[in-house]
Amino acid sequence: MTxxxxxxxxxxxxxxxxxxxxxxxxxYLIAKHEGGDFMLRIEDTDQGRLVEGAxxxxxxxxxxxxxxxxxxxxxxxxxxxxxxxxxxxxGIYMKYAKELIEKxxxxxxxxxxxxxxxxxxxxxxxxxxxxxxxxxxxHLSKEEVEAKLAAGVPYxxxxxxxxxxxxxxxxxxxxxxxxxxxxxxxMILVKSDGFPxxxxxxVVDDHTMGITxxxxxxxxxSSSPKYNRLYNxxxxxxxxxxxxxxxxxxxxxxxxxxxxxxxxxxxIEQGFVAEAVVNFVALxxxxxxxxxxxxxxxxxxxxxxxxxxxxxxxxxxxxxxxxMNGEYLKAMDEEKxxxxxxxxxxEVLPETLDLRHIALMVKTRIETFKDIAEKIAFFKEVPxxxxxxxxxxxxxxxASTSLLVLQEVLPILEGMEDFSNDALFAALSAYAAExxxxxxxVMWPLRTAVSGLAVTPGGATELMSILGKDETICRVKAxxxxxx
RNA sequence: GGCUCGGUGGUCAAGGGGUUAAGACGCCGCCCUCUCAAGGCGGAAUCACGAGUUCGAUUCUCGUCCGAGCUGCCA
Numbered sequence: 001m002t003x004x005x006x007x008x009x010x011x012x013x014x015x016x017x018x019x020x021x022x023x024x025x026x027x028y029l030i031a032k033h034e035g036g037d038f039m040l041r042i043e044d045t046d047q048g049r050l051v052e053g054a055x056x057x058x059x060x061x062x063x064x065x066x067x068x069x070x071x072x073x074x075x076x077x078x079x080x081x082x083x084x085x086x087x088x089x090x091g092i093y094m095k096y097a098k099e100l101i102e103k104x105x106x107x108x109x110x111x112x113x114x115x116x117x118x119x120x121x122x123x124x125x126x127x128x129x130x131x132x133x134x135x136x137x138x139h140l141s142k143e144e145v146e147a148k149l150a151a152g153v154p155y156x157x158x159x160x161x162x163x164x165x166x167x168x169x170x171x172x173x174x175x176x177x178x179x180x181x182x183x184x185x186x187m188i189l190v191k192s193d194g195f196p197x198x199x200x201x202x203v204v205d206d207h208t209m210g211i212t213x214x215x216x217x218x219x220x221x222s223s224s225p226k227y228n229r230l231y232n233x234x235x236x237x238x239x240x241x242x243x244x245x246x247x248x249x250x251x252x253x254x255x256x257x258x259x260x261x262x263x264x265x266x267x268i269e270q271g272f273v274a275e276a277v278v279n280f281v282a283l284x285x286x287x288x289x290x291x292x293x294x295x296x297x298x299x300x301x302x303x304x305x306x307x308x309x310x311x312x313x314x315x316x317x318x319x320x321x322x323x324m325n326g327e328y329l330k331a332m333d334e335e336k337x338x339x340x341x342x343x344x345x346x347e348v349l350p351e352t353l354d355l356r357h358i359a360l361m362v363k364t365r366i367e368t369f370k371d372i373a374e375k376i377a378f379f380k381e382v383p384x385x386x387x388x389x390x391x392x393x394x395x396x397x398x399a400s401t402s403l404l405v406l407q408e409v410l411p412i413l414e415g416m417e418d419f420s421n422d423a424l425f426a427a428l429s430a431y432a433a434e435x436x437x438x439x440x441x442v443m444w445p446l447r448t449a450v451s452g453l454a455v456t457p458g459g460a461t462e463l464m465s466i467l468g469k470d471e472t473i474c475r476v477k478a479x480x481x482x483x484x
Numbered sequence: 485g486g487c488u489c490g491g492u493g494g495u496c497a498a499g500g501g502g503u504u505a506a507g508a509c510g511c512c513g514c515c516c517u518c519u520c521a522a523g524g525c526g527g528a529a530u531c532a533c534g535a536g537u538u539c540g541a542u543u544c545u546c547g548u549c550c551g552a553g554c555u556g557c558c559a
Binding site: 045245 | 495517
């Protein structure tokens with residue numbers, strides 16, 4: 001059996017869309033599951049859409065997600081070049097296009113944009129709108145073509161598709177798909193600027209680069225019959241097609257930039273970790289036989305079976321991504337976590353506080369790094385709050401009982417030398433025991449006084465120990481005043 | 485409009501002629517708790533519709549409806 005070779009072939013037009021990331025991931029997994037090779041090819045045939053720096057983003061994203069390629073522009077595997085503009089310069093596409101012309105499978109077309117536009121609005125004899133090219137230039141004589149070529153008339157090269165019969169192709173996910181040949185447009189293979197279209201380049205490149213499994217989004221499903229005809233015209237073996245279901249937004253539309261979390265980089269900026277994004281995206285359209293959800297890239301490689309890929313589109317559930325990211329955060333190595341958490345903490349708090357401790361204390365309470373700031377802001381300043389916050393039926397306390405507790409506890413606090421969590425807890429427990437009240441009867445008022453919040457990332461004593469004696473006493477006094 | 489594909493809880497999904505139709509997110513409740521969170525336990529919620537095939541359809545077939553993709557000298 002031949003070694004599996006898959007490829008990820010992005011256009012360098014900006015950030016990496018999560019749909020593309022998922023496609024890249026599946027291509028990677030299909031190859032790696034069988035010990036095959038995964039390669040990177042840059043599809044920069046649309047010169048007008050190129051974005052500077054986009055190739056770097058592709059490399060960086062692949063590296064951050066762990067999808068390391070075995071071959072690519074930076075790793076020659078002998079079938080290069082791996083950049084389509086370079087392949088174009090080398091004359092690869094033109095050579096194959098001419099081969100097709102000789103075989104009668106393609107032809108020069110000199111039609112102007114105006115004529116093409118008028119064609120699009122035309123209505124055929126059956127009253128239907130015409131949307132395929134009318135093969136006007138196919139009927140040009142050899143002499144006419146030569147003359148126009150010699151005169152330098154701009155041209156494109158079109159595929160010559162039959163108008164009768166049907167074409168069938170097989171996709172691993174969707175099965176056999178058959179279309180009427182009359183539906184097949186004579187698509188442009190080579191543009192007037194000499195660059196190939198995706199439609200042509202992908203076939204030529206996938207074949208000449210030895211790709212065995214073509215993995216791509218299902219937006220290509222309807223044009224695949226035309227690609228099949230190209231393979232057949234060349235007499236090439238058709239690769240295994242794996243069309244992946246679309247990823248949509250909450251409105252069930254193809255994920256777009258406006259959803260705000262459509263690219264990998266957006267997600268990272270929003271406080272997600274790469275591993276979680278990869279894990280999440282893997283489950284959009286696929287699930288392992290054992291139902292496991294949290295999986296590392298290695299586990300994905302082990303479990304991935306493309307036959308289990310779904311047919312129906314998947315909604316990108318941001319909520320679930322958040323949950324999953326939280327799982328990764330909880331499991332994350334402390335130092336690694338701190339690398340990204342600390343900067344977030346520094347955004348809101350001064351270095352005088354124990355920032356490490358604070359960062360670690362929210363580790364299990366956040367879902368993304370961006371959740372940190374709002375959870376710890378109270379360390380800097382007690383927010384405005386209403387005295388009704390002291391009411392708690394479980395602790396059986398309210399504003400008036402809290403005032404009493406605070407007043408009695410203040411001297412204890414003031415008398416403490418050791419303001420550590422343990423010491424504070426011991427002292428306050430002793431006080432509660434002495435008074436014959438439950439511990440939360442005293443902790444609730446204190447935590448409220450010190451934080452001004454109903455929900456905090458730690459218990460009363462932990463917060464106090466971090467705040468320190470002076471600040472704690474200051475806050476308790478302010479609370480007493482507020483309650484009086 | 486045409487063509488292609490799709491349709492299991494709100495979302496991701498397993499299953500695929502006979503099941504109490506898994507599991508996860510989210511939601512609700514309880515337990516735990518120096519507040520939460522985490523963790524544990526439990527709950528509500530699903531086979532788009534109509535025919536047909538069958539002893540029996542969520543599962544197979546057809547139709548309808550709904551949705552999406554394509555219909556670019558973009559990929």
